[in-house]
Each structure stands twice: as C-alpha cells, then as structure tokens.
Amino acid sequence: MYWLLRKRFSLSPAAFKIAHQLIDEKTSGSQPIKAIPQGPLPGLHRDLPQRSSILPPMPSGSVTYGRWCVIGRGGTIVKALQDETGASINVAAPVAGCDERLITITAMENPESRYSPTQNAVILVFNRSIEAGIEKGLDLGSKGSPVSARVVVPSNQVGCLLGKGGIIISEMRNATGAGISIIAHEQVPKCASELDEVVQITGEFVCVQDALYNVTGRLRDNLFPSRISNGAGTRSSSSLIPETTPYERAIDPSSLGWHTSVGVPHNFNRHTTLTQSIDHHGLPYGYDHPPSPKLWASQTLGGVNPRNVMDVGRGLTSVKSSLELGSGGRSAIVTNTTVEIVVPENVIGSVYGENGSNLTRLRQISGAKVVVHEPLPGANERTVVISGTPDETQAAQSLLQAFILTGTS
DNA sequence: AACCCTA
Structure with missing residues (x-):
C-alpha cells in the first residue's frame, strides 16, 4: 500500500473536506495542549529585515483530517499555532460527501531566509493532527504504522515536485523514506479544486514529516522568481545568511514536547500559502519518545551552528x-x-x-x-x-x- | 524549468 501525492497550483486556496468531527476535541478549553509550543517568541517580530518585495500569496496545500481535532475548542489550538508560527491557518468548512477538510496555511515569506513560517506551520499542524489521532486512541501502537499527509498543489506547480522524468519526486522518496505520489484524479477528494492536484505522502511519522518539509520547501522555492545565476550580484548581502538549508527543518521542536530555544528569525517578506491534507491514518510509533531525535538534532545546536x-x-x-x-x-x-x-x-x-x-x-x-x-x-x-x-x-x-x-x- | 512519478 502506498500513498498518493499530488500537487496542484491554484490561485485560490483549495478547499478541503474533512469529516464531521473536526470540531470535537478532547482537550478541555483552557488547558494547554501539549502539541502547542510554549508560545510566541517575544520580541522577534521587531527587527524584521524587509528587503524583499512582497509577493502575492502562494497557495500550496491544505491539510485534511479525518476525525481529529486540530482546531481545538473555540479554535484555541489553531490560534496558538498561528501565534507561534506567525502564519495564518484557515480551516475550511466541511464539504458534503467528503470526509476531509482543507486547511490553508498562509504567511509572509522572506526569500532571503531559509526559515519559512509557512512550512513551519504546516509541520506543526501535521504534528498536531497526529497527536490528535493518538489522543483519540487510534491504534498507533504498531511500529510501522503508516501515517499520511496530503498536500493540495495547483497543477501548474506539480512540475517542480516531479522533475524531469520524475527525478525530483523519486529523489525525495529516497531522501525521506516516505512514499510520495500524485494521486489519480478520480481519487482526489471532493474538497480539492479541479485545478489542483493532490500530493500524497505516506510512511512512518518521521518520514512523512520530512517529506512534507521537502515538498513544501520546493513549492516555496518555486514561488520566488528564480534569478538565473550569472555570477552577477543577485545574491543578497552576506548579512542574511540562511540558517538552514532549504529543505531542512527550521522549526521549533517544542511542538514535540521539547523545548529548545532556537533563534528562529521571523522574517516575513512574502506571503505564502500552504495547504495540506492529512489523512486519518495511523500513528507514529513510540510517540512517547521524541520521534527520530536525529532529525531534530541539528536544531538543538541551532544557536551554535x-x-x-x-x-x-x-x-x-x-x-x-x-x-x-x-x-x-x-x-x-x-x-x-x-x-x-x-x-x-x-x-x-x-x-x-x-x-x-x-x-x-x-x-x-x-x-x-x-x-x-x-x-x-x-x-x-x-x-x-x-x-x-x-x-x-x-x-x-x-x-x-x-x-x-x-x-x- | 521540471510533467507523470508510484502500484
């Protein structure tokens, strides 16, 4: 069994359908949710370099959940995620006949920085959805429990994920260990637009997370006008050296129960929208331990680097x-x-x-x-x-x- | 720019 992934580009956020129970959550109202990071990073919003031009929103993906609560009672979870990441997260209304819902994530992006609030938010939402599944007592126990995520991508952007002859997508599969594919049109959930494609990512939690970061990173890169290098100074001044590589996660691991303070700059110079759809499948195994500490390890040293x-x-x-x-x-x-x-x-x-x-x-x-x-x-x-x-x-x-x-x- | 991957 594998997962299908497709991407589509559309200028309007794709709509996702999510099953009925999205709103019910087990978390009691004011109770802090563990998946949620300790809160916004105070003071980081001050000195944002704003050198790049502000570009139109980039639609990228949406997240669908099968019965898990991502929203939180009264929207508390979403709100906290928004505060934390600086991205805005919109959960579309349920669509009849579709058990998934579309979640659209939008943020300003600074091309000079490799930190992406949008990608960050997508990962956090994904994490949250998995946690919610666990809270719901889904059978996650078994080790290889597959998890899946779907990203809705405008059709005209699928190329950047596939690559010539499909090299990019297979490269991503190899690099992340996740199954990545573009789902057949017949199988695209009703909540997605006709103009969109759906990228499906499946595998173990950590692999899916990794793949999600890869995919969204490529989508993000694709938004920025790619200046072809002619050696001539399109490069920005060296004062803004990206802290992480494009597809490496630059997010706060605290969402997974860790709290390391990584000096993540919030430089939002550009609007990005990522929509992602997550299935109601499996769970990560061994969730009581931080999933794949290795993946977060470099972040642990993020301040030193x-x-x-x-x-x-x-x-x-x-x-x-x-x-x-x-x-x-x-x-x-x-x-x-x-x-x-x-x-x-x-x-x-x-x-x-x-x-x-x-x-x-x-x-x-x-x-x-x-x-x-x-x-x-x-x-x-x-x-x-x-x-x-x-x-x-x-x-x-x-x-x-x-x-x-x-x-x- | 990539274009059709996987089963």
Whole structure:
C-alpha cells in the first residue's frame, strides 16, 4: 500500500473536506495542549529585515483530517499555532460527501531566509493532527504504522515536485523514506479544486514529516522568481545568511514536547500559502519518545551552528555535530554527525551520476542520509547535506569527494 | 524549468 501525492497550483486556496468531527476535541478549553509550543517568541517580530518585495500569496496545500481535532475548542489550538508560527491557518468548512477538510496555511515569506513560517506551520499542524489521532486512541501502537499527509498543489506547480522524468519526486522518496505520489484524479477528494492536484505522502511519522518539509520547501522555492545565476550580484548581502538549508527543518521542536530555544528569525517578506491534507491514518510509533531525535538534532545546536570551512575540491564544507538527547534530555551523547558540503553547480552531474546512480550508491555504501539541495536563487552552488553516524558520514563524504574528483557522471 | 512519478 502506498500513498498518493499530488500537487496542484491554484490561485485560490483549495478547499478541503474533512469529516464531521473536526470540531470535537478532547482537550478541555483552557488547558494547554501539549502539541502547542510554549508560545510566541517575544520580541522577534521587531527587527524584521524587509528587503524583499512582497509577493502575492502562494497557495500550496491544505491539510485534511479525518476525525481529529486540530482546531481545538473555540479554535484555541489553531490560534496558538498561528501565534507561534506567525502564519495564518484557515480551516475550511466541511464539504458534503467528503470526509476531509482543507486547511490553508498562509504567511509572509522572506526569500532571503531559509526559515519559512509557512512550512513551519504546516509541520506543526501535521504534528498536531497526529497527536490528535493518538489522543483519540487510534491504534498507533504498531511500529510501522503508516501515517499520511496530503498536500493540495495547483497543477501548474506539480512540475517542480516531479522533475524531469520524475527525478525530483523519486529523489525525495529516497531522501525521506516516505512514499510520495500524485494521486489519480478520480481519487482526489471532493474538497480539492479541479485545478489542483493532490500530493500524497505516506510512511512512518518521521518520514512523512520530512517529506512534507521537502515538498513544501520546493513549492516555496518555486514561488520566488528564480534569478538565473550569472555570477552577477543577485545574491543578497552576506548579512542574511540562511540558517538552514532549504529543505531542512527550521522549526521549533517544542511542538514535540521539547523545548529548545532556537533563534528562529521571523522574517516575513512574502506571503505564502500552504495547504495540506492529512489523512486519518495511523500513528507514529513510540510517540512517547521524541520521534527520530536525529532529525531534530541539528536544531538543538541551532544557536551554535559552527561553520567550519575547509576545502573539498572546489567546494566548501561546514561541519556540525549533532546531539542526540537521551530520554528526558538528561544525557547528551554524540551519535549523529551532519556535514554540509557546498558543491559547485558544474560538478553536480558527477554527484548525481546517470539517473542518480552515484547518489544511490553513495547512500547504499555509506549508509548515510544524503540530501542534495536545489541551488538558492542566484547561486551557482548547491549544498549537499550528509548525516548519519560519524562513520557513515565520513564514508559518504569521501565517496562524494571521489565522485567529484573523478568526474563520474 | 521540471510533467507523470508510484502500484
């Protein structure tokens, strides 16, 4: 069984249908909901650099839930999520004959920053929906319990997710371990527009979350006018170096019960709308433990983020170690390493290899997680993020270097 | 810009 994912582009927010029970929740009114982050980050809204032009809203996706409560009594949950992320979250009215509802997420986006309030909000809403499912006592117990999320995308934007011959989508599948597909038109929920496509993401909670971030990141990138790099200064001044790579999560892990303060800038210069649809499927397993601590690890060090620069061929490498927190956050053991390698665009072919074969080998041999990011607008280089145990990372890194040096494409 | 992926 796999999930279907489709995207569509539409200028108007797609409508989602969600089942009846959306509004009932178990959380008592004023009780803080655990999924909800500790609150807005005070003071961060002050000095927002507003250099980029404000663009029209980007519709991206909507979230549908099967019977889980995401809204909260009196909208408390949604409200808290909005406060926290700075994005606005709209839950569409139920549509007859459709058990899903469309949730539209909108926020100003700053192309200069890799932090995206919209993506952040999508992830939080997704997390919340999963939690709600657990609260409802859904059978999440079994380990491989699949979870799914759907993202409604205007048809004209599907290309950026598929890529030529479907390379991008398969790349995302490989990188995240989630099933990602575009669902057949017949299966598109009634609440989505005819002009939209639905991207379905399925798999384990963490994989789906990761894939969601990838997908929304690509959609977001697609909104910004992509200036082709001619070396000439389309690059913004260096004072605004993105803190994270485009498809890496830059969100507050507190939604998962952790609270680390990461200095996430809220720079909203652009309006983005993400709509996402989430099915009423499974649960993450082992939810009483933070799901995949590794994925959050780099955020744990977010405030530090050492950027050690060294030579790798013609590229630059920045290394940062990640921590894996023990239960309760008491112990901290270094078990995971993340390396970012900046690779010039002209050797990227060697990195991918024919049909991505080099990349596949790289992953197989090293066992590391390898993600190749799209170039930033105007940049002629790309970031390759490698993570895994120190050994895996090391292996992947030298293998990558070998591919580049031998020009195996 | 990508365009049809997966089963």
